[in-house]
Amino acid sequence: MANRIVNFNAGPSTLPLDVLKIVQEELLDYKGTGMSLMEISHRSPEFDAVNEEAIKLTRELLGLDDTFHVLFLGGGASTQFAMVPLNLLPKDKCGAYVDTGTWSTKAIKEAGIIGRMHLAGSSRDDDYRRIPKPSELDVPADAAYLHITSNNTIKGTQYHDFPEIPNVPLICDMSSDICSRVIDFKKFSLIYAGAQKNLGPAGATMVIVRDELLQKCKDGNPSMLDYRTHAPKKSMYNTPPAFGIYVVKLVLEWIKNQGGLAAVEKVNRAKQELIYGVFDTHPDYYRGTADKDSRSWMNVTFRLPSEDLEKKFIADGKAAGLGGLKGHRSVGGCRASIYNAMTLEGCEKLVEFMEAFKKAN
Amino acid sequence: MANRIVNFNAGPSTLPLDVLKIVQEELLDYKGTGMSLMEISHRSPEFDAVNEEAIKLTRELLGLDDTFHVLFLGGGASTQFAMVPLNLLPKDKCGAYVDTGTWSTKAIKEAGIIGRMHLAGSSRDDDYRRIPKPSELDVPADAAYLHITSNNTIKGTQYHDFPEIPNVPLICDMSSDICSRVIDFKKFSLIYAGAQKNLGPAGATMVIVRDELLQKCKDGNPSMLDYRTHAPKKSMYNTPPAFGIYVVKLVLEWIKNQGGLAAVEKVNRAKQELIYGVFDTHPDYYRGTADKDSRSWMNVTFRLPSEDLEKKFIADGKAAGLGGLKGHRSVGGCRASIYNAMTLEGCEKLVEFMEAFKKAN
Numbered sequence: 001m002a003n004r005i006v007n008f009n010a011g012p013s014t015l016p017l018d019v020l021k022i023v024q025e026e027l028l029d030y031k032g033t034g035m036s037l038m039e040i041s042h043r044s045p046e047f048d049a050v051n052e053e054a055i056k057l058t059r060e061l062l063g064l065d066d067t068f069h070v071l072f073l074g075g076g077a078s079t080q081f082a083m084v085p086l087n088l089l090p091k092d093k094c095g096a097y098v099d100t101g102t103w104s105t106k107a108i109k110e111a112g113i114i115g116r117m118h119l120a121g122s123s124r125d126d127d128y129r130r131i132p133k134p135s136e137l138d139v140p141a142d143a144a145y146l147h148i149t150s151n152n153t154i155k156g157t158q159y160h161d162f163p164e165i166p167n168v169p170l171i172c173d174m175s176s177d178i179c180s181r182v183i184d185f186k187k188f189s190l191i192y193a194g195a196q197k198n199l200g201p202a203g204a205t206m207v208i209v210r211d212e213l214l215q216k217c218k219d220g221n222p223s224m225l226d227y228r229t230h231a232p233k234k235s236m237y238n239t240p241p242a243f244g245i246y247v248v249k250l251v252l253e254w255i256k257n258q259g260g261l262a263a264v265e266k267v268n269r270a271k272q273e274l275i276y277g278v279f280d281t282h283p284d285y286y287r288g289t290a291d292k293d294s295r296s297w298m299n300v301t302f303r304l305p306s307e308d309l310e311k312k313f314i315a316d317g318k319a320a321g322l323g324g325l326k327g328h329r330s331v332g333g334c335r336a337s338i339y340n341a342m343t344l345e346g347c348e349k350l351v352e353f354m355e356a357f358k359k360a361n
Numbered sequence: 362m363a364n365r366i367v368n369f370n371a372g373p374s375t376l377p378l379d380v381l382k383i384v385q386e387e388l389l390d391y392k393g394t395g396m397s398l399m400e401i402s403h404r405s406p407e408f409d410a411v412n413e414e415a416i417k418l419t420r421e422l423l424g425l426d427d428t429f430h431v432l433f434l435g436g437g438a439s440t441q442f443a444m445v446p447l448n449l450l451p452k453d454k455c456g457a458y459v460d461t462g463t464w465s466t467k468a469i470k471e472a473g474i475i476g477r478m479h480l481a482g483s484s485r486d487d488d489y490r491r492i493p494k495p496s497e498l499d500v501p502a503d504a505a506y507l508h509i510t511s512n513n514t515i516k517g518t519q520y521h522d523f524p525e526i527p528n529v530p531l532i533c534d535m536s537s538d539i540c541s542r543v544i545d546f547k548k549f550s551l552i553y554a555g556a557q558k559n560l561g562p563a564g565a566t567m568v569i570v571r572d573e574l575l576q577k578c579k580d581g582n583p584s585m586l587d588y589r590t591h592a593p594k595k596s597m598y599n600t601p602p603a604f605g606i607y608v609v610k611l612v613l614e615w616i617k618n619q620g621g622l623a624a625v626e627k628v629n630r631a632k633q634e635l636i637y638g639v640f641d642t643h644p645d646y647y648r649g650t651a652d653k654d655s656r657s658w659m660n661v662t663f664r665l666p667s668e669d670l671e672k673k674f675i676a677d678g679k680a681a682g683l684g685g686l687k688g689h690r691s692v693g694g695c696r697a698s699i700y701n702a703m704t705l706e707g708c709e710k711l712v713e714f715m716e717a718f719k720k721a722n
Binding site for chain 1: 439598
């Protein structure tokens with residue numbers, strides 16, 4: 001029997017135990033084929049069924065119809081930082097971006113390499129403690145799109161209201177909070193998400209793109225960087241990250257079996273309420289790095305009264321079976337990542353530990 | 362106990378059973394961490410050790426020193442078709458390419474999108490039955506590099522002598538035969554290989570690049586498409602395809618445990634001799650699609666006297682536990698892919714089946 005820890009890693013991060021058990025069970029012989037899923041041709045009926053089911057479940061869970069293509073590409077969200085402007089930022093327009101921290105900044109950098117970037121909003125002067133309100137944004141008339149990052153793993157902020165700009169397609173990096181709550185996904189023209197937080201293992205990137213956006217794609221890009229290469233082929237232009245797609249499909253089934261995004265949201269709401277509750281009870285001891293109305297439900301980031309206490313908190317947590325509580329190397333501090341696969345029980349254990357740690361230290 | 366078939370798939374393809382068993386064993390708890398390898402941060406000491414070991418084993422098995430960077434990227438070899446000219450084809454030079462079939466043709470197409478492509482050689486007029494000899498090649502003085510495809514999965518041909526052009530870096534797509542035999546890998550300036558034939562699961566691409574070539578990389582590319590982004594970070598600029606790297610590392614260990622490439626080559630030589638031996642005994646029944654001196658040791662491609670017989674051969678093979686004998690959808694016919702992980706016993710079973718099938722049909 002595996003001795004599993006409570007895993008608060010920010011990504012790659014905890015996966016549903018039920019999913020891992022299926023992967024383990026099927027590893028030498030996938031559904032009676034006599035082969036591992038890793039050994040099966042991506043052109044086979046067996047793998048095609050996996051890919052089709054992953055697409056179908058994505059649409060079903062997110063409430064999207066087939067005017068949205070669902071792709072699984074390699075290269076991570078970081079490759080999407082470039083693919084978005086390569087495809088969708090023509091010379092006579094600008095790409096409008098909201099800067100809410102490290103990941104936005106990286107997307108912004110790539111847009112600047114490829115075309116004309118316009119900063120539509122930023123919380124940089126507030127040390128990224130908050131998400132700019134839709135009313136604060138400055139989106140020019142020649143914006144080809146507006147790009148946002150829905151959740152920020154490092155500073156622990158998250159959009160709770162999304163901007164809507166008439167006639168400007170909304171593009172969102174949802175790497176760290178996709179499938180975690182009910183939102184109107186139809187508001188978006190393009191969504192991308194590295195799998196390694198809420199969806200599966202690193203190496204597969206979900207890209208959801210509205211069909212009408214494909215008609216705006218620029219010519220002249222290398223084939224692998226053109227969304228129009230992948231959409232009609234359902235990610236099968238070349239060999240896709242097949243094992244990753246398989247695990248994503250299992251995770252989507254796991255979400256569906258729980259009751260879909262509404263059920264997942266209910267648990268996620270309870271999880272973050274528990275932990276932020278400790279902040280609000282002991283505001284001088286557990287100091288959140290995000291403003292209250294911008295708090296992330298996925299990454300709870302905080303400081304303790306001293307760096308020595310933070311080190312002890314992380315080490316004692318690990319000793320108590322609570323792993324991955326260290327903040328991102330760029331900012332330090334502490335962080336509990338509580339993606340979909342983190343259980344309510346795991347969060348209860350963390351809260352107990354936080355209370356006990358405060359009393360003892 | 363898993364009921365495994367003999368798997369002749371062309372890729373994704375059979376993996377060493379010993380490797381799959383380790384993956385299965387470690388799936389819920391990687392080396393006592395209480396997490397799956399898929400759930401571990403790519404910045405953790407545990408994953409860093411996996412990545413470092415994969416790099417070290419690659420250099421060791423291929424006889425390369427640390428002037429060669431070893432990277433594991435996403436996007437498949439198809440992304441390398443573009444990254445090579447994006448990085449290494451300046452405006453005032455041409456990229457010289459040898460066309461030996463489908464995969465070369467795709468690399469050539471991307472070079473043409475990005476810069477000036479020069480066709481240095483081709484066996485197109487011979488229906489790609491052969492590999493052009495080094496002496497046939499026309500590599501102009503302004504060639505930035507010479508690009509070849511070492512093995513061709515569809516027509517079943519393979520380089521057995523490599524061209525050497527003074528002062529022209531040799532770049533090779535080794536997706537389908539890397540680590541299968543002893544060659545002088547130091548002759549190459551850049552080697553790339555999708556993992557899903559000889560190295561591991563789809564989704565990780567090995568890129569080996571000589572350090573001095575990095576100094577020639579062009580500025581202005583998106584970060585993820587610049588080799589200089591990945592080389593100093595050892596593929597950790599963003600979250601790499603971690604699970605794929607882990608399996609590649611296990612496969613490289615498996616190769617080392619057998620005695621390295623010399624030992625693997627010995628088995629691979631025996632395997633192909635067995636099967637081609639049947640062709641040479643029954644040349645009118647099993648008709649190879651490759652000229653004798655260009656035969657691939659990895660993909661044995663052949664036709665039978667009629668398409669009906671080919672269909673029966675594939676179906677009867679499957680019924681006898683020999684899977685994946687269908688030729689590539691673009692050419693039809695039959696194909697037995699016999700990468701490193703295919704055992705000699707598997708090839709013996711195939712040869713027995715071929716003899717029995719001929720007698721009966």
